[in-house]
Amino acid sequence: MKFIAAVVGGYLIVLGAVFAMQRSLLYPAGKAIPDTALAAAAGIRIITTRTADGLELTHWYRPPADDQAPVLVVFHGNAGHVGDRVPKLTELMRAGFGLLLAGYRSYGGNPGRPSEDGLSADARLLLDWLAGQGVSPERTVLYGESLGTGIAVKMATERPAAAVILEAPYTSVADVAQAQYWFLPARWLVLDTWDSISRIAQIDMPLLLMHGLRDRTIPSRFGQYLFEAAVDPKQIVLVEDGEHTDLYDFPEVPRQVIDFVRAHATPPG
Numbered sequence: 001m002k003f004i005a006a007v008v009g010g011y012l013i014v015l016g017a018v019f020a021m022q023r024s025l026l027y028p029a030g031k032a033i034p035d036t037a038l039a040a041a042a043g044i045r046i047i048t049t050r051t052a053d054g055l056e057l058t059h060w061y062r063p064p065a066d067d068q069a070p071v072l073v074v075f076h077g078n079a080g081h082v083g084d085r086v087p088k089l090t091e092l093m094r095a096g097f098g099l100l101l102a103g104y105r106s107y108g109g110n111p112g113r114p115s116e117d118g119l120s121a122d123a124r125l126l127l128d129w130l131a132g133q134g135v136s137p138e139r140t141v142l143y144g145e146s147l148g149t150g151i152a153v154k155m156a157t158e159r160p161a162a163a164v165i166l167e168a169p170y171t172s173v174a175d176v177a178q179a180q181y182w183f184l185p186a187r188w189l190v191l192d193t194w195d196s197i198s199r200i201a202q203i204d205m206p207l208l209l210m211h212g213l214r215d216r217t218i219p220s221r222f223g224q225y226l227f228e229a230a231v232d233p234k235q236i237v238l239v240e241d242g243e244h245t246d247l248y249d250f251p252e253v254p255r256q257v258i259d260f261v262r263a264h265a266t267p268p269g
Helices: 002-026 036-041 087-094 116-132 147-158 173-180 220-229 252-265
Strands: 045-050 056-062 071-075 098-101 140-145 163-167 207-212 234-239
Touching (some): 045 116, 071 087, 071 147, 116 147, 207 220, 234 252
Parallel strands (some): 071 098, 140 163
Antiparallel strands (some): 056 098
16 A cells, blocks of 8 residues: 555656646747847848737847748747747748748747747737738748747637748647656646647638658657648648658758748739
8 A cells, every 4th residue: 555655646746747847848948049140140130029018029030032022920949049940941031031030938038938828929919010010911921830830820810821831730739748748647737738729720821731750759640630620722741751850951841831932922923
């Protein structure tokens, strides 16, 4: 009986620790600050937005080549910061596309603590800022990477845009948590569910979904389930040797992204 009590007690301790630490696990914001010299070299401007709860957040904006070119609003994954995404997106900038890289609460020197409600509100504010720059929804592409796919999907159900691109997406954070912590009732413990599977069918704009078949962080089955639940028009790119963070190492991926954006977010004429 003592052994059973010890096992149960240990299990409950682990359960409590995972519940208490879940936002630190989901949003492991480091202390690294983006290199402004990198931004300047890429023609990127540092812009700021002020949230309703008084936070001043910095984001990176690279204007499009002309006033008819599309702008990709990029919501990155849960590691690193906006500066880490510039190298892989260089070909998109060379294609003339604008980039608006969303800076998250507590990431890259920004204040605050991230949560689903907070990041969603910040994303809305950032889209308002872009609209204020004269970029119409017809030229706006919502781009999500990993964690950021949940933000992109949510925004696509609330705001008009030309298209959505999802890189290594999930059905919901609760589903991924349950797969990773199979020995816990993780699904029922998640505070920020980012439930994309319940929202994806509401998106009535073209969708491009990309996933690596060797992705161990968010296994590709989650992306494929999400794709199956989405409505047309939609297309999927499955990279046979792709893992979680290396899809742009495969030349077909940036080509597919550029072709997709040109087809759906470049005004005629």
